[in-house]
Amino acid sequence: MLRLSPFPRLLYRVLPVIAFIFVMLQPPATRAWGNEGHRLINRLAAITLPAEVPAFLRSEAAINEIEYLGPEPDRWRNHAEEELAAAQAPEHFIDLEPADALGPLPRNRLDFEAKVFAAGQRPEKIGLQPWETTEVWERLKAALREYRNLSAAKQDTRSVEAVALFYAGWLGHYVGDGSQPLHTTDKYNGWLGPNPNGYTTEHQIHWQFEGPFVAANEHEPEVRARMTAPKAIDGDIFDSYVAYLRNSATYVEKVYQLEKAGGFVGAGSAESRDFTADRLAAGASMLRDMIYTAWIESGKPVTDPFGGK
Numbered sequence: 001m002l003r004l005s006p007f008p009r010l011l012y013r014v015l016p017v018i019a020f021i022f023v024m025l026q027p028p029a030t031r032a033w034g035n036e037g038h039r040l041i042n043r044l045a046a047i048t049l050p051a052e053v054p055a056f057l058r059s060e061a062a063i064n065e066i067e068y069l070g071p072e073p074d075r076w077r078n079h080a081e082e083e084l085a086a087a088q089a090p091e092h093f094i095d096l097e098p099a100d101a102l103g104p105l106p107r108n109r110l111d112f113e114a115k116v117f118a119a120g121q122r123p124e125k126i127g128l129q130p131w132e133t134t135e136v137w138e139r140l141k142a143a144l145r146e147y148r149n150l151s152a153a154k155q156d157t158r159s160v161e162a163v164a165l166f167y168a169g170w171l172g173h174y175v176g177d178g179s180q181p182l183h184t185t186d187k188y189n190g191w192l193g194p195n196p197n198g199y200t201t202e203h204q205i206h207w208q209f210e211g212p213f214v215a216a217n218e219h220e221p222e223v224r225a226r227m228t229a230p231k232a233i234d235g236d237i238f239d240s241y242v243a244y245l246r247n248s249a250t251y252v253e254k255v256y257q258l259e260k261a262g263g264f265v266g267a268g269s270a271e272s273r274d275f276t277a278d279r280l281a282a283g284a285s286m287l288r289d290m291i292y293t294a295w296i297e298s299g300k301p302v303t304d305p306f307g308g309k
């Protein structure tokens, strides 16, 4: 019979505890904005919706629901739901460098995936952010059209209101992710390639920036003050959304510069706090404008509601 001396016996007892602590200390992989940042973006978008948007999307209960849904897709990363976790993970980001290397981004998800497979690559390595966001926005628009129809027919709208509310909150997660520059690049968690400025190559920057730093330093009034005035988005939603992602991508190097200067440790610096508040505000402004635009677009006549196949 194997006998353990007191020391290894103690070790056997504490090892699971140490392993548990180690796992808990690991940064969640590419969550974008963590819980606090996502809730803040969704809440700010909801409380600043123009009065033209139906009241059911602007009530206190609606604001709380939309806020709750900010981190919702991050609740689908659990290995208890393995297939869902794998399929939805690439919807949180796009690495624009390898995506652009394949040519113009097709507006249809399956066309992009076909292109990636044809190049001998995998979509889950490059990301599906703009397609997922556009599709959820279209779900919201379809629900709001149904709300208009039921309202016009003087029918009960409570069920469709619940659906539209869910889509608006769900949409917020991806729009929020899109304002985080590190969700638009293959340098998402450590610098890649030539590095004359000596930016960090450690796999820490992503969560350090969007998680604990945001939770400790970013608050509703400061972020709200940086939001733009509400406006409907003109033209094509996919193109507008990709332009928004490309704008975020222009700040990738800035994140690395701030990190190098210690900007995401503790309270950071005035510059790093302002920069982060601007990014959160960009996400909240875009989400609010996308919900507003979905409402306006849902009022346009649809010639054949069962068109296509």
Ligand SMILES: [Zn+2]
Pocket (backbone or CB within 6 Å): 030, 031, 032, 073, 074, 092, 173, 177
């Ligand atoms: Zn995400």
